[in-house]
Amino acid sequence: MVARPGTYQASNNAGELKPELHGRTDIKQFYAGLARAENIEPVPQGGSRLAPRTRHIGVIRNVLAPIAAASASSNLGPHTVGNVVIVQVNFSGAPLISAITCASLQSTITIGQILQFERFDGTDWHAFGAAFSCDPTGADRVVAMPPRTTVQARAVRLRMISAPPATISFATTGCVASYETDALSAVKLRPFTFAIDQSYVSVYTNGVTDFYRGNNFSGMATTGIVQSQLALLDVQQRFDTVLAFHEDIIPRRIKRNGADNEWISDTIPLIAIPSVDLGGTYTNAVVDVWQIYLRFPKSTEDDFASGVGIYLSISVNGEETSAAGLPTGPDWVSFVAALKAFIEALPSVEPGITLTEDHSVDGSATLNLSFTGAGNVGNRFAVTAQVVNTNSAAATTVHSVLGSPGGEPIISVGRGWPACANYYQERLILGGFKAKRGAWMASVSGEYFTFNTEQVAASGGILVNLDTDGAERIQHIARSRHLLFFTSDAEYFVADRALSRAVVPTVVNTSRNGSAPGIPIVDADGQLIYISRNNALIYSASYNDVSQAYISEPISLLASHIASDIADMAIQKASTATDAARLWMPRNDGTATLGIMLRNQDVVAFTRWTTDGKVKAVCVDGTNQTYLAVERQVGGAAQLHLERAELGLLFDGTIEQSFDEAVTHIPNLGPHDGSEVWAQADGYIVGPFTVADSAITLAVAATHVLVGRWTPPRARTLPLPSEVAERIVVKKPKRVHTVRLDLVDTSSVAIGANGFAAKNVGLARAGDQIDAPQAAISRTIVVSGLSGFTDDGQVEITQTKPGTLAWRGLTIEATR
Incomplete structure (x- = not known):
């Protein structure tokens, strides 16, 4: 031949290139690119392979709605014995229930798992979920069925099933049972990594979040975040607690309460919130007050007896007055008047201060200095004093009242809340305040919920305004080598490696791209990946030791037609199965884009990831597994599914079953009702089938079957x-x-x-x-x-x- x-x-390794580049033989990416790359992923060593497909984990919860109570009763205590009904709610008829919530439930003492929700079916009472604990901290406690499963109840109650260790009373703002409606909710997925071997996926829907561990539903917690707010939800997790933020809700705290099935939630107890001027009319300004203590000889035989003849100089904010002398008498009135005039003559002090004296104790006198008067009230001054003409007398100062300009808390019910947060150097950093969009504050070191900026030690709280105009808003707070702020218009970092209340943070503007709100910033081996403000480009920001700044570069220019209009983002780190990281990006049109990244080998490729449905959200859990929320048609109606992406699967929404004996009837396929599926039966690929009544029938019996929807790859x-x-x-x-x-x-x-x-x-x-x-x-x-x-x-x-x-x-x- x-x-x-x-x-x-x-x-x-260049992935799919946008059509404008299909004739660009002058660039190196042309020779490693494709005109279309769908459901495949480049292999860094060469060629391509099938992209990961998905396994069905569960159905995502629809919108919950409360069930109206026909009557209710409570017996909150005190109690000393068990088998006591604390709260009971009765219904008209026997509605289907999905969850029971006791809001702000608290007890006077801490008890173990001796509280139990129960339901009455008309004949008997049955346990609803597992027993749970309680303590004096008021928190919402919820027990829920897995999504799309219900039970009937004519009544529900909360019962203390065994005796408490001591006398106990309870308090709650109410108990309510809920049912799952037919309305789909918006959805957001986020990881919750409690430990290396205990990783959860948190599925946020309207007002609640469901937790999954592996393939199993674990429990539910309330969030107070309605579905219209989920697009801009920001969550930060540390240890057993996740914090949820949105500018229109009081920040929420959701906690794993010692067990997989126990999740509680409440509002974050924020302490010592700084007050600022938000443009209101304020009457709460505080005058700065100092005491100046004078000591001088008592005996008339000593020089400067009773202070006569001493000359006193006052320093205010580093500006020193002329020395005022105490005339014979002693004439304290003249002395105070002269000293007051000298202080008011200083550049940093306006007229109107108040200065009085008290010399009722022999050998001493106290001058009371208040910085009253327009231009002084609310300011804070630094005052020192010294006797300039003798060592026989002395002066010391004490700051007795700290001046404050007044104002109102920077966050509140009336003014809104922080939009984003992060942890940095044992502090909780909050930013993007609804009332002051370009400001951020850091908690007291080691005290995540205390923001006392009056604490002058290095560990004290910090409040900083970025040097921006009023329209620029902090969208994200990130941490890398430094603390970074991504705003609607630019990117900033704090150049100081250590945050300190004693040193004003040096905030450096490093680029002016702006970032899109609501889409997380992800860390890819030290590179911070973020979406541009117009949602048209993907940027990578990394620290440059030469310029000592974070350099942002667009990484999606060659594939901007499929790497734009992003709805969510998560990164799956390189593993034994792949040498490159995967950047998962659902788009607003329901498709997804998969980015393959190995930057040190110049591999940046974007491909399409499509399926028989709409991809709504994504997250990567603590075990580096990717989870997707996918809207699929089931029996002619839309349904949200939680699915896990796995390399090696051939189908989407894969349901895997094994049977003791070979069968042809394959049941339990409800998530695919009415849809076309394929099957892998004992290794054979067979199909397509249309699922009817949650089942398909094989032509040849099999013992191990995988069934799912199939979308072919295209290169x-x-x-x-x-x-x-x-x-x-x-x-x-x-x-x-x-x-x-x-x-x-x-x-x-x-x-x-x-x-x-x-x-x-x-x-x-x-x-x-x-x-x-x-x-x-x-x-x-x-x-x-x-x-x-x-x-x-x-x-x-x-x-x-x-x-x-x-x-x-x-x-x-x-x-x-």
Whole structure:
């Protein structure tokens, strides 16, 4: 056979390139790019493979609604014995219930798991969930069924099932049972990593969050965050507690209360919130007050007896007065008047101060200095004093009342709350206040909820305004080498490596791109990935030791057509299964974009991730597993599903079942009712089927079956170059006649070219076992005799039926 030249492409590490670049043979990414990359991911070492697909974990909760009570009663104590009903709620009829909530439930002493919600079905009382504990901290306590499961109840109650350790009383603002409506909720997914071996996914919906551990539902907590606020939700988690923030709600605290099924929530007890001027009319300004203590000889035989003849100088804010002398008498009135005039003559002091004296004790006198008067009230002054003409007398100062300009708390019910937060150096950092959008504050070191800025020690609270105009708002707070603030217009970092109340933080503007609200900033090996303010570009910010600043670079310019209009973002770090990190990005149109990142090897590729449904949200948990919230059609109605992405799966929403004996009837497929699915039955790929009554029927019985929806992969090459010499091209139709594909562990592939539909390529060879599933092959296949002509000469790699697919190189032979 005569060897024929061809165009070889061994790398897809540039991913899908936007159409404007399809003729840019002058850039290196052209030779590692694709015209379309869908449901595949580039392999950094060369070629591509199927992107991860998903496993069904559960149905996401619809909007909850309270059930009206026909009557209610309570017996809050005191109690000394068990088997006591604390609260009971009765209903008209027997409604279906999904959850029971006792709001702000607290007890006078701490008790273990001796409280139990129960439901009455008309005949007997039954436990509703597991028993739980209580303590003097008021918090919402909820017990819930898994989403989309209900039970009937004519009444519900809270009962103390055994005796308390001592006399106990309870308090609550009310108990309510809820049912799950047919209305879908907006959704947000966030990780909750309690320990290395205890990682949860928190599914935020309207007013509540559900927790999942692995494949199992763990419990529910209230959040107070309605679904219209979820798009801008910011959460920060440390240890067993997650904090939730939105500018329109009091910050919430959600806590794992010692067990998988016990989750409580309350408002964060914020202490010592700084007051500022928010443009109101205030009458709470505080005058700065100092005492100046004078000591002098008592005996008339001593010089300067009774203070006569001493000269006193006062320093205010580093500005020193002329010395005033105490005349014979002693004439304290003249002395005070002269000293007052000297103080008011200082540049930093306005007229109107109050200065009085008290010399009722022999050998001493006290001057009371109050900085009254317009221009002084509310300011804080530094005052020192000294006797300038003798060592026989002395003066000391005491700051007795700290001046304050008044104002109102920077956050409150009337003024709104912080929009974002983060932890940094044992402080809780809050920012993006609704009333002061460019301000941020740091808690007292080691006291996350105390913001006392009057504490002058280095560990005290800090309040800072960014040097911005009033419209710029802090959208995100991030931590890397430094503390960073991402605003609607720019990016800033605190240059000081240690935050200190004693030193005004040095905040440096490092770039002016602006970031999109509500989309988390993720850390990819020291690079902070964020979405631009117009949601059109993805930026990477990393610290540059030479410039000593964070340099932001766009990383999605070559694929901005699929890396824009982002709705959410999470990063899955490199692992043994992949050498590159995956950047998962659901888009507002329901599709998702998958970014493959290995920056030190110059790998940045973006591909499409599509499915039979709309991807709404994403998160990566503490075990580095990706979870997706996907809206799918089930029986003709929309339903939200929680799914986990796994490399090696072939289907989406995969439901895996094993049977003791081979069966043809495969049940429990409710999440796919009415939809087309495929099955992998004892290794054989069979289908498609349409699920009816939550089941399908196989033609051949099997013991191990995976069923799910299938979306085929698509990889289309870029147009073949037309150059015949440097900067010289010949434009004429091209015919791809042969494709050589170096396959790796592949069991299904289809190839098309010249605008014709792809056709399945048979992989079986003579001698292969015929009574076994198609074995995955690793060899070069040759598809020749392809017909047709096009201007571009493109090849498409896809599948016509599910199977494994990976390749390390592609050779295109064409006539042009």
